[in-house]
Amino acid sequence: MFSFNGFAQNQEVLDIKAYLEQADEETIYPSEKQIEMLKNVIPNEVFQPAPKISDRVFWNEVAETESGKIYLKKALSYLAEAPEVPISDEIYRRANKEGNRTIYKPRYYNTMIRLEHFILAECLENKGRFVPQIKTYLRAIMDMKSWLHPNHDDRNNSVLEGKRVSIDLGARRFGSVLAVAEILLEDQLSPELRDKIKAQLQYRITDNYLQSCKIPDKNNHWIDGKSNWNAVCTSGAVFTSIANAIDGDERIAAIGSAINSMKHYISGFGADGYCSEGVGYWRYGFGHYLYLAEILFDYTDGKINLFEGHNPYKLDKVANFPENFHIQNEKFAPFADGSSIVKNNEGNFAYVLAAKQYGARKPIENILDQAVEQLIVWKKPEDYTTRNTTNSGTFEVPNHSYFNDFGMVISRGKQNVPFSVAVKSGHNKENHNHSDVGTYILVLGEDLISGDIGGAPSYRAGSFSPTNKARSSWGGHPVPRINNTSQSNGRQFEGKITETKFTDAEDKVVIDISTAYELPVLESLSRTMVNDKSSAGTITIQDDFKTTKPVAFGTAITTFSKYKIVDANTIILTGKTQKIKVEIKSRGGKVVY
Numbered sequence: 001m002f003s004f005n006g007f008a009q010n011q012e013v014l015d016i017k018a019y020l021e022q023a024d025e026e027t028i029y030p031s032e033k034q035i036e037m038l039k040n041v042i043p044n045e046v047f048q049p050a051p052k053i054s055d056r057v058f059w060n061e062v063a064e065t066e067s068g069k070i071y072l073k074k075a076l077s078y079l080a081e082a083p084e085v086p087i088s089d090e091i092y093r094r095a096n097k098e099g100n101r102t103i104y105k106p107r108y109y110n111t112m113i114r115l116e117h118f119i120l121a122e123c124l125e126n127k128g129r130f131v132p133q134i135k136t137y138l139r140a141i142m143d144m145k146s147w148l149h150p151n152h153d154d155r156n157n158s159v160l161e162g163k164r165v166s167i168d169l170g171a172r173r174f175g176s177v178l179a180v181a182e183i184l185l186e187d188q189l190s191p192e193l194r195d196k197i198k199a200q201l202q203y204r205i206t207d208n209y210l211q212s213c214k215i216p217d218k219n220n221h222w223i224d225g226k227s228n229w230n231a232v233c234t235s236g237a238v239f240t241s242i243a244n245a246i247d248g249d250e251r252i253a254a255i256g257s258a259i260n261s262m263k264h265y266i267s268g269f270g271a272d273g274y275c276s277e278g279v280g281y282w283r284y285g286f287g288h289y290l291y292l293a294e295i296l297f298d299y300t301d302g303k304i305n306l307f308e309g310h311n312p313y314k315l316d317k318v319a320n321f322p323e324n325f326h327i328q329n330e331k332f333a334p335f336a337d338g339s340s341i342v343k344n345n346e347g348n349f350a351y352v353l354a355a356k357q358y359g360a361r362k363p364i365e366n367i368l369d370q371a372v373e374q375l376i377v378w379k380k381p382e383d384y385t386t387r388n389t390t391n392s393g394t395f396e397v398p399n400h401s402y403f404n405d406f407g408m409v410i411s412r413g414k415q416n417v418p419f420s421v422a423v424k425s426g427h428n429k430e431n432h433n434h435s436d437v438g439t440y441i442l443v444l445g446e447d448l449i450s451g452d453i454g455g456a457p458s459y460r461a462g463s464f465s466p467t468n469k470a471r472s473s474w475g476g477h478p479v480p481r482i483n484n485t486s487q488s489n490g491r492q493f494e495g496k497i498t499e500t501k502f503t504d505a506e507d508k509v510v511i512d513i514s515t516a517y518e519l520p521v522l523e524s525l526s527r528t529m530v531n532d533k534s535s536a537g538t539i540t541i542q543d544d545f546k547t548t549k550p551v552a553f554g555t556a557i558t559t560f561s562k563y564k565i566v567d568a569n570t571i572i573l574t575g576k577t578q579k580i581k582v583e584i585k586s587r588g589g590k591v592v593y
Helices: 016-021 032-039 056-063 066-078 089-098 105-125 131-142 169-188 191-214 228-244 248-267 278-299 312-319 321-325 349-358 371-379
Strands: 400-403 408-411 419-424 440-444 447-451 490-494 496-502 506-512 522-532 538-547 562-567 570-574 579-583
Touching: 016 032, 016 248, 032 248, 056 066, 056 105, 066 105, 066 371, 105 131, 105 169, 105 371, 131 169, 131 191, 169 191, 169 228, 169 371, 191 228, 191 248, 228 248, 228 278, 248 278, 248 312, 278 312, 278 321, 278 349, 278 371, 312 321, 312 349, 321 400, 400 496, 408 496, 408 506, 408 522, 419 522, 447 579
Parallel strands: none
Antiparallel strands: 400 408, 408 419, 419 440, 440 447, 496 506, 506 522, 522 538, 562 570, 570 579
16 A cells, blocks of 8 residues: 655544535635634645656556556557647637537547556556657647637637636646646656646646635636536646645645535535436536545545535435436436436446445446546555446346435336336426426336437537527427427426325326416416336326416427327337337317327
């Protein structure tokens, strides 16, 4: 084992709840009282995320492991590839104007993946053959006028034009990787290059981060946010700052700001752990929260413990969210911009740390898509064992899951080919919001057979606009439209679950969704979901409404399945492997199509 941090201060543990009580509510930057508390737990030295390249005992041992050999092999396959940044100002401006990620992000990802592999591969091998490419990549990144993804710059491209500096999902990773290179490679890089890296990290990340924490502004709008952006950008800014900043007060301020900021991020989850952004953004956002917790725990020798934070019970629920949110056969509700599946080739560091820290179910393998994650696992590989599938048994999900805070219910069938449904009440100002109070998804076997079709088209200019039809309650969401009026946007437009019944034979959920609409004519509107689990299963979605005068009432049957309209009352939906019959009935009205 290796120990990287010494302490000259008092060896007390930070009481995070007491710490947050001393916060200045007007700013994220730590108050004077908070700074005094932090001085007792933060070391004088900069953060060393892993042994330097000169520690050949450590790196030779890692090089002999299976993961070390695989990592080196992959790095060698990239060796002939040139960096794909910087890109031209013309492409940057076009990507910004169109919101077109496809002409920028592949260049960004390819560059970062290759550079990260070159840095760690050089540490593994120590022959110098990756150094020329590392230098080329580092200079290319530092020559970039902006480290932002272009669609995150403003309409005037003020970051590109040098009028301001900002941190986003891309900039924080550029900063982290440059910091790793400077820390680990030592004399493999010239003093001039190392000084330039440190200066750029100070200016582009640390100074900018702390300034926004001191004075609330729109530059780094994520600092007090509840979405994945807060955890992702904060973790990158803090890692860069504690590993690069020479001024100890700045390192203290960065950590203190992060703890204050993470209170806001965690508040975005339900007390029951529900993540309205879905399982994909849970992986991304909460994975970076756990990463931040890990590096602060490591840096302070356990004196700062964000794994418990100020609400250990809630964090445990959040960490176990995917298991409870899972419907069946590795399918999830794709509400808003959520993912319906967890892709096997995407990084699963969130699952890895959730298993280690909270007893969540271990993944079958560790898929680490960033160098900083790989360093954590290499330091203590025995802490990150994977699940043995040969004797783990079948994973049994419960008959239902009920996330009461956001009004989300999963009713699971137990047939040989299970027929299940997820239905959501929610409100119309959730993270990555779609106006979808009362939405649902049906899963038959492995098929998402009908219901909410999930995320909007690929992110482009206007994707997050309230006027984007794909995010409206009539754009891919099976919820009512009344007199050609869809649901309204805002926190006050929410549903409320008014009745539940859960038995082995039948589940029932009733939701009042009337308050999601601004319609004076509407007196009441409820949606009832009944899952009759007998035989092959029957799921009923019933809307009951009352108005002060006659209205046109419509609700959609949305699907990616093939469909056949038999008549006004019958539709056959055919998925990849399954088929269902839809029967449409009405009281006091006529079905038209």
